[in-house]
Amino acid sequence: MVELIDGSENVSVHGIFNWILLLAIFSVITCIGNYIGYEHPIGDSLVGMGILSLITLIGVWMERKLPLNISSIIYISVIGIIIALPIMPTSSFVLHYVSQVELLSIVTVFLAYVGIGMGKSWNEFKALGWRAVIVTILVIASTYLGSAIVAHIILVLTGVPV
């Protein structure tokens, strides 16, 4: 856990090159999975992944280069929302290609990396014991259900049709 809080490092051109290559690898794997699972043409989905990778790249670059204290998640969300707005000229191009990449195809690849990455926490997990597991399960279940039930009540009160 000590890794959570230690010093920052500088971004170089070399670093950006690493980001681009990683995103390219990720895109190719996702498009192959997207083709096998959903039979979307690889060419179109590669363009879609290219758009998403570019948004990511701009977001992480802005987080590090701009003096504002804003997380890349926020930059990426804002850029993604803006270029897809129905009034934007970019909208039809972006939607056509990005819709070729299924969300679940991206997630499937993403979680493979997560699975390998979380192997590191395995020994700490085993040491924590069953009480921590029970509390964690309760925390996740009650947060999820609490959120779903409140959302449902508000949706019904504001008259949103199912």
Add this chain to the structure above:
Amino acid sequence: MGEGIISNNDDSTTDVQHIYRNKTDKRILKKNPWKDYGLHISVLVLVIIAELIGPIEINLSKSVSVSIMPLLYTMVLGLIFYLAKPITWIQRKQARVAEGAMMLFIGVLIAKLAVSSGQSIHLIFQMGPALMLQELGHLATILIALPVALLLGFKRETIGMTNSIGREPEVAVVVDKYGFNSPEARGIFALFIVGTIIGTVFISFLTSISVSLLPLHPFAFAMASGVGSASMNAASLGPTLAAFPALETQIEAFAGFSNLLSFSVGIYIVIFIAIPLCEKLYSILEPKIGRDAIIDEDGGE
């Protein structure tokens, strides 16, 4: 007291971003992560296997079914790859690279959700009240998990363990408020680690069962899927999309927006409402139902 809260708040917002930035930078900027081709080829193989098997539906009873999505196979197989002795090309170093790369790939996932949100922006405005108020639904965890944690023998750890779902931003808030070596921080570290290992799998099953059992609005499930980390969001979206295939874009839009709110508005709810509420409930309940401390025998450092 008031000043303390405000300064804590500033520090924690800075910390939240540093966690992501440092992890990513340290792992992937110094080394050349793409050279770890064993790692990437393994991921490709896992993805091909998972997509070829496809989703499996298990009927628990007539009305309740659990769907297991390819995303769960790749995650569990990834963990097995790391733990399996014969697989020598996936070691601690690769796990660190995978973790750093994952921080970058979250961006692609967020970008995809953002594009869906942009496309359905009118719906987001229309559903504004539900999206904002469901964040308060997260507080249910305090009312349910805190008494149980006390009954199980946790002490001050309960305040860290039950204030929220305990992903990176909340860990930063608790560490910042109570200090790295405090029992509260120990509590949220435990939650963080257990959540990392079982959270994604558990929320996927929970969603499957909830979607087939509870008669809630499809958008409510979509908003609830955004409660935790990006991977938990993703794992919960799988069964939700499978249950309501006609509403794909809207569900993605709400899930993405709700996850964004969890990361931005959510930490302020934790700072200003959840932690004070935990403290209050702890001071009321601990003398009544608290047990002898178990932390020593139970392996907490």
